[in-house]
Amino acid sequence: MTMVKEAKHFANAPKGSGSVNWTEFFERSGLILLLLLVIVVFAILRPNTFATYANFRSIATVQPVMAVTAIALIVPLIGGRFDVSVGATLGLSAIVTASAMSHFQLPLAAAIGLGVLAGALIGTINGTIVAYLGVNSIIGTLGIATILGGVVTGYTNGIPISSGLSPILTDISIQSVLGIPVLFLLMAVIAVAVWFVLTQTPYGRNLAAVGANADSARLAGIRSKSVVMRSFVIAGALAGIAGVLQIGAQGNAGPQLVGITFILPALAAAFLGATTWQPGRFTVQGTIIGIFFLGTTISGLSLVGIQPWITDVFNGAAVVLAIALSAQLRRRRTGSLDIGS
Amino acid sequence: MQKMTERAEVTSALRIRNLSKSFGQTQALDKVSFEIRPGTIHGLLGGNGSGKSTLIKALAGVQPADHGGSFEFLGTTVSADHMTPELSRALGLRFVHQNPAVFPSMTVAENVAIGASFPTTAGKIRWKALRRHTQELLDRFEIHARAGDMVGDLRQAEQTMIAIARALQDADENAVSALVLDEPTASLPDHEVEILLDAVRRFAAAGHTIVYVSHRLDEVIQLTDDVTVLRDGRHVVTRPSEGLSESGLIELIVGHSLEKSYASAQAAPAPLGAPRLEVRNLSGGPLRDVSFDVGRGEVLGIAGLLGSGRTELLRMLFGDLDREGGTMTLDGNAVEFAEVREAMGTGVALVPEDRNREGVFQGLSVRQNLSIADLGRFTRAGRINGTRERQEVRQSINDYRIKTADDAALISSLSGGNQQKVVMARWLRRKPRLLLLDEPTQGVDVGAREDLYAAIRASLSDGMSVIAVSSDFDELAQICDRVVVLRDGCITAELRGKDITRQQMTHLVLASGKDAA
Numbered sequence: 001m002t003m004v005k006e007a008k009h010f011a012n013a014p015k016g017s018g019s020v021n022w023t024e025f026f027e028r029s030g031l032i033l034l035l036l037l038v039i040v041v042f043a044i045l046r047p048n049t050f051a052t053y054a055n056f057r058s059i060a061t062v063q064p065v066m067a068v069t070a071i072a073l074i075v076p077l078i079g080g081r082f083d084v085s086v087g088a089t090l091g092l093s094a095i096v097t098a099s100a101m102s103h104f105q106l107p108l109a110a111a112i113g114l115g116v117l118a119g120a121l122i123g124t125i126n127g128t129i130v131a132y133l134g135v136n137s138i139i140g141t142l143g144i145a146t147i148l149g150g151v152v153t154g155y156t157n158g159i160p161i162s163s164g165l166s167p168i169l170t171d172i173s174i175q176s177v178l179g180i181p182v183l184f185l186l187m188a189v190i191a192v193a194v195w196f197v198l199t200q201t202p203y204g205r206n207l208a209a210v211g212a213n214a215d216s217a218r219l220a221g222i223r224s225k226s227v228v229m230r231s232f233v234i235a236g237a238l239a240g241i242a243g244v245l246q247i248g249a250q251g252n253a254g255p256q257l258v259g260i261t262f263i264l265p266a267l268a269a270a271f272l273g274a275t276t277w278q279p280g281r282f283t284v285q286g287t288i289i290g291i292f293f294l295g296t297t298i299s300g301l302s303l304v305g306i307q308p309w310i311t312d313v314f315n316g317a318a319v320v321l322a323i324a325l326s327a328q329l330r331r332r333r334t335g336s337l338d339i340g341s
Numbered sequence: 342m343q344k345m346t347e348r349a350e351v352t353s354a355l356r357i358r359n360l361s362k363s364f365g366q367t368q369a370l371d372k373v374s375f376e377i378r379p380g381t382i383h384g385l386l387g388g389n390g391s392g393k394s395t396l397i398k399a400l401a402g403v404q405p406a407d408h409g410g411s412f413e414f415l416g417t418t419v420s421a422d423h424m425t426p427e428l429s430r431a432l433g434l435r436f437v438h439q440n441p442a443v444f445p446s447m448t449v450a451e452n453v454a455i456g457a458s459f460p461t462t463a464g465k466i467r468w469k470a471l472r473r474h475t476q477e478l479l480d481r482f483e484i485h486a487r488a489g490d491m492v493g494d495l496r497q498a499e500q501t502m503i504a505i506a507r508a509l510q511d512a513d514e515n516a517v518s519a520l521v522l523d524e525p526t527a528s529l530p531d532h533e534v535e536i537l538l539d540a541v542r543r544f545a546a547a548g549h550t551i552v553y554v555s556h557r558l559d560e561v562i563q564l565t566d567d568v569t570v571l572r573d574g575r576h577v578v579t580r581p582s583e584g585l586s587e588s589g590l591i592e593l594i595v596g597h598s599l600e601k602s603y604a605s606a607q608a609a610p611a612p613l614g615a616p617r618l619e620v621r622n623l624s625g626g627p628l629r630d631v632s633f634d635v636g637r638g639e640v641l642g643i644a645g646l647l648g649s650g651r652t653e654l655l656r657m658l659f660g661d662l663d664r665e666g667g668t669m670t671l672d673g674n675a676v677e678f679a680e681v682r683e684a685m686g687t688g689v690a691l692v693p694e695d696r697n698r699e700g701v702f703q704g705l706s707v708r709q710n711l712s713i714a715d716l717g718r719f720t721r722a723g724r725i726n727g728t729r730e731r732q733e734v735r736q737s738i739n740d741y742r743i744k745t746a747d748d749a750a751l752i753s754s755l756s757g758g759n760q761q762k763v764v765m766a767r768w769l770r771r772k773p774r775l776l777l778l779d780e781p782t783q784g785v786d787v788g789a790r791e792d793l794y795a796a797i798r799a800s801l802s803d804g805m806s807v808i809a810v811s812s813d814f815d816e817l818a819q820i821c822d823r824v825v826v827l828r829d830g831c832i833t834a835e836l837r838g839k840d841i842t843r844q845q846m847t848h849l850v851l852a853s854g855k856d857a858a
């Protein structure tokens with residue numbers, strides 16, 4: 001049967017309707033409505049524990065690290081590539097930063113600089129492997145992530161670095177400005193910066209173009225390889241920043257967080273985010289809403305007294321569902337549903 | 342051509358009643374009703390965005406129409422909102438859509454089998470039988486490919502032919518009662534158009550019904566028994582093609598008469614001063630020792646068959662293909678483009694042959710598609726000035742009469758011809774010194790084509806030079822000041838002024854080396 005791309009383009013196009021397009025409205029704001037619903041439900045179920053300033057403060061303190069990790073993920077994703085090493089990079093950067101202070105007595109600023117630089121360096125390696133050596137991004141970054149996991153374990157012997165750290169960094173999780181946790185504010189600043197790069201600069205536009213059609217991009221004079229390369233460098237640097245923030249959030253640098261499962265919520269959030277705001281596209285706004293949806297739900301579930309293993313099930317299911325949903329939306333936008341890559 | 346008078350007593354093969362389809366605010370089809378007589382070739386015509394593809398997709402069931410319409414097919418009535426691909430196929434309808442889906446990384450044989458079914462014995466594919474069947478099919482349609490060739494390695498026109506052959510493969514089993522072709526010849530060269538049209542005629546002669554969409558009006562008049570014209574989603578007329586003139590048809594399509602304004606043979610300005618581009622002994626890929634000049638404000642046509650090296654030539658000039666030897670001089674300066682960016686930087690632009698694969702960014706908006714090649718112009722201090730970008734893009738949408746809901750609409754919601762206009766506009770906006778056009782008006786309707794020619798002409802008076810490759814030799818005759826003939830990677834002839842005719846070009850392109858010399 002000669003059923004074709006163009007033909008499928010419009011298969012799901014919205015039916016004509018009046019002036020307000022409700023389908024579109026729910027599609028754009030569905031996740032926000034869902035987040036509000038979750039908050040209302042748990043607030044009713046647990047008014048004394050969930051619906052408290054302390055609980056929301058805790059969510060706003062715990063989630064920023066994951067949010068920055070998720071934002072790191074969407075940069076290469078917009079260009080059509082996966083970076084599954086952001087969790088491992090985050091772990092490495094945390095260890096580098098902590099070790100610089102603890103073992104080498106470097107000042108905080110230098111330690112942070114080294115941590116972020118380490119992330120950018122890993123990003124450069126990932127980018128080179130994917131863009132210039134033509135390695136499939138999932139496999140390539142998985143390999144790097146595994147190497148990093150080994151190196152970190154070897155260096156730390158599996159023991160967290162918790163002494164000799166600058167208190168400015170380790171106390172950051174209890175600081176707030178006007179009642180808003182500093183970590184949350186830092187996340188907001190990073191989010192705005194990445195939003196700017198992705199939507200307001202030629203680089204962001206070129207990245208989206210490469211993600212949409214690499215051949216068209218080449219013939220429009222876009223250096224696709226370098227664009228993809230840089231998306232990994234940005235992801236690495238952001239993962240590095242997340243690593244530094246992680247020290248602040250948990251007070252030490254642990255070797256245990258380099259695993260893949262650590263970034264599962266971030267992955268879920270990135271794809272959940274692509275089902276909202278601008279459905280079918282990865283956006284910083286959508287990603288942050290995704291993170292807080294997941295974080296709030298898990299916080300609520302644990303307060304209702306659900307077994308901890310449910311968290312894993314929930315996160316895993318959220319990833320798969322979110323990816324399936326956003327693939328459906330992308331089909332609506334571009335007409336073709338690719339088999340997952 | 343056989344007219345169907347003897348079948349006059351038979352009623353319609355296909356009756357379309359009250360067919361409507363809306364996309365949000367866009368009414369793509371508005372209560373369209375007409376009949377198609379059995380065993381006839383029925384032309385379906387209309388400007389870009391008039392609803393032809395939408396009608397065909399409704400017929401194929403891939404995109405059901407609104408409630409209220411119906412199809413009556415040899416006595417069976419199906420309501421239009423209940424049409425499914427399976428039903429459509431069961432009723433014997435076969436389709437080749439506007440962008441035929443061939444699978445580039447599979448062989449010709451595999452592509453053919455996917456259209457019907459793989460011959461198997463106990464679950465195992467009988468490759469030999471499949472290859473034999475495929476080879477027969479290729480021979481029948483005179484497609485120069487082998488069953489084992491990778492489809493992605495074939496050129497676009499050959500891929501189209503394969504999609505058509507695939508749809509027609511069970512023709513003789515009487516399983517197919519009607520074949521619908523959506524712009525099958527949009528990028529086919531003259532000579533292959535003939536082969537295709539012959540195949541279509543044979544098929545009709547065997548009693549099958551054919552619905553044929555094309556923007557090439559001469560071809561339509563010559564081929565079809567009846568035509569139906571759509572305009573802005575409405576049915577204008579269904580009538581016999583006999584007695585229709587090209588200008589009469591244009592009037593029906595556009596709604597008013599149209600001057601074919603671009604008469605280059607007379608208007609050809611003598612190229613002034615030093616040539617814009619001098620190419621000497623260019624070699625690489627299929628090209629051998631190619632030398633030519635292009636003057637300022639000149640339109641040079643390249644006539645050649647598929648595989649003659651015409652696309653590769655443009656690619657080399659655009660820095661997208663490496664050359665093995667030879668020199669290129671642009672406005673007196675020797676140039677060597679290592680990549681597309683450098684070519685763009687010196688004012689070269691290319692409108693590529695394969696719009697879907699190399700032109701548009703499906704999934705991005707019309708605005709993003711239009712501005713992607715000159716983002717720098719809107720960028721101040723590293724930031725894109727969204728307001729200016731929108732303003733300029735809207736200007737282009739107006740200038741090139743691109744039919745779209747607005748600049749934020751996805752490009753995939755535009756009709757094929759309008760997508761092509763977007764790609765053209767993207768490059769003309771840059772005001773290039775040298776514009777390379779590869780099948781520039783594929784799928785663009787008569788009216789819009791004149792608009793594009795006018796836009797090109799306006800830039801010519803500013804000194805832009807053009808190299809145009811087109812399979813449509815009438816188009817070359819209409820727009821070119823000079824035409825060189827490319828055969829097997831060599832330039833074999835040159836035509837000027839009044840000698841630039843379709844007949845001449847067809848002859849030279851096919852002639853053996855000795856004739857042409």
Ligand SMILES: Nc1ncnc2c1ncn2[C@@H]1O[C@H](COP(=O)(O)OP(=O)(O)OP(=O)(O)O)[C@@H](O)[C@H]1O
Pocket residue numbers: 009010013364367368369387388389390391392393394395396439744745753754755756757758759784786
């Ligand atoms: N999914 C969609 N969403 C919004 N508008 C659409 C969609 N599909 C088609 N349209 C609109 O419907 C109209 C008819 O489009 P259609 O593709 O049928 O035109 P066409 O006659 O085949 O044109 P062409 O000759 O350029 O191929 C156009 O205005 C087009 O923009």
Ligand SMILES: [Mg+2]
Pocket residue numbers: 393394395439523756757758
């Ligand atoms: Mg069409």
